[in-house]
Amino acid sequence: MTTQRIAFIGLGNMGGPMAANLVKAGHAVRGFDLSGAARERLAAQGGQAASSIADAVRDADVVITMLPAGEHVLAAYGGPDGILAHAAPHAVLLDSSTVPPDVPRQIAAQARPGTALLDAPVSGGTAGAAAGTLTFMVGGDAALVERMRPLLASMGRAIHHGGPLGAGQTLKLCNNMLLGILMAGTSEALRLGIANGLDPKVVSAVMQQSSGRNWTLEVYNPCPGVMESAPASRGYTGGFATDLMAKDLRLAHAAAAASGVAAPLGDLARRIFEVHRANGHGPLDFSSVFADPVMLEQALAVR
Numbered sequence: 001m002t003t004q005r006i007a008f009i010g011l012g013n014m015g016g017p018m019a020a021n022l023v024k025a026g027h028a029v030r031g032f033d034l035s036g037a038a039r040e041r042l043a044a045q046g047g048q049a050a051s052s053i054a055d056a057v058r059d060a061d062v063v064i065t066m067l068p069a070g071e072h073v074l075a076a077y078g079g080p081d082g083i084l085a086h087a088a089p090h091a092v093l094l095d096s097s098t099v100p101p102d103v104p105r106q107i108a109a110q111a112r113p114g115t116a117l118l119d120a121p122v123s124g125g126t127a128g129a130a131a132g133t134l135t136f137m138v139g140g141d142a143a144l145v146e147r148m149r150p151l152l153a154s155m156g157r158a159i160h161h162g163g164p165l166g167a168g169q170t171l172k173l174c175n176n177m178l179l180g181i182l183m184a185g186t187s188e189a190l191r192l193g194i195a196n197g198l199d200p201k202v203v204s205a206v207m208q209q210s211s212g213r214n215w216t217l218e219v220y221n222p223c224p225g226v227m228e229s230a231p232a233s234r235g236y237t238g239g240f241a242t243d244l245m246a247k248d249l250r251l252a253h254a255a256a257a258a259s260g261v262a263a264p265l266g267d268l269a270r271r272i273f274e275v276h277r278a279n280g281h282g283p284l285d286f287s288s289v290f291a292d293p294v295m296l297e298q299a300l301a302v303r
């Protein structure tokens with residue numbers, strides 16, 4: 001693959017390791033994050049730290065954003081200091097953050113005609129970002145997706161084109177609504193076993209080999225001490241924040257309401273994670289919901 005100049009905006013839990021994998025693949029990566037520590041980490045890994053978004057994107061062939069939510073993405077793209085004002089006309093703009101499907105379409109409406117733009121959110125967690133095994137869910141022009149496939153393959157192992165701009169985000173919302181339900185449900189099942197005298201390692205191993213098997217049991221067990229590599233075993237740090245899961249469940253809820261789809265389990269998961277946030281656990285990994293049991297009445301009181 002030819003070396004490309006890549007601007008990477010948002011070097012957090014996901015963006016940091018994704019940018020590092022682009023460096024490893026031989027690309028020239030200039031990254032910007034509001035956090036100085038995140039910029040220094042990229043520089044230590046062989047990338048270049050930029051002093052602003054404008055400085056990062058100026059000469060880039062590809063601009064990738066990996067920011068918390070829709071408002072951060074719109075702010076990074078818009079305004080006199082933003083990506084649209086400073087990226088080269090030939091640059092491909094790719095947003096991997098999880099945001100409302102409408103956000104990429106709003107950016108397209110602000111961009112000069114012909115701007116190459118894709119929404120490309122990911123799944124796989126921080127371990128998948130570090131290992132370069134993410135799943136990309138992409139929306140936008142099919143030929144552009146094919147052009148970007150080799151670059152995305154430096155960060156992921158599955159690249160799915162869902163349809164026009166915004167389709168990647170819709171795919172991501174479907175997945176994360178299910179993930180929220182699975183994490184809340186797996187936590188309940190484990191707590192039920194523990195309360196009745198069972199060893200959580202045994203409950204986990206049995207469910208993993210039975211019909212309750214799911215991703216949280218395979219790689220992200222929420223009970224501390226069951227799986228050394230999971231955030232639960234490092235104080236629920238460094239994973240996928242409860243704040244971000246609550247955001248995704250709100251987005252899924254809004255999408256379900258807008259399309260007239262009944263999604264009562266997704267809505268209950270949204271309320272459970274909202275209570276968990278209100279209990280002060282927003283910055284912790286979302287699997288910490290295991291350690292903060294939410295009663296049905298508390299969840300139903302959330303609007």
Ligand code: NAD
Pocket residue numbers: 009010011012013014015032033034035038066067068069072075076096097098099122123124125126239240241244
């Ligand atoms: P994070 O909070 O760890 O990282 C976001 C980074 O963006 C932070 O370092 C922050 O300083 C930076 N930032 C915020 N505003 C900025 C700005 N204006 N300019 C430059 N930098 C800015 O979040 P994360 O876990 O890396 O998640 C990023 C996105 O990926 C979110 O949309 C999330 O929903 C999604 N996601 C996360 C995971 C996960 O497991 N953590 C998995 C899949 C998708």
